Amino acid sequence: MTTHRVQAPVIGEGEKVTGPASYFPAIERTYDRPVQDWLDMAADALETRTHMEVVGMLKQEHGLGHGHANAVVAYVRAAQDG
Template structure:
């Protein structure tokens, strides 16, 4: 059985560059040592009850994430949930 994700991480083709907020994802994985999918899952759950900047602030304070990285993840998840 495969795990369901509300928002899935993009899977670019070889040589394809990610655009928009997803362009931060390789750096986020390298910097924080966790797969982007973990961050997307955490943020999707929080956005049920918290506003954009509350989730950004949570990523910064609880996980030591920089503002740009935190904002990119939250923006990506919000856009995908709105689709």
């Protein structure tokens, strides 16, 4: 676990979520992997890369769509910026 870990939100069934986290249920369904995994990858990559470089990495190396990758990175950056 990294020291810069961003915790995935707990989204209750039927709960209306806005912003980047609104993509998380679809990300988990589409890529069959917990969103926490993607958040951890993005947080690690953001140590040495820009926002768009991390989006590109998630797209090219892991097959995420642009919107999903951008939502993950935006969520991590917002959480880290406080």
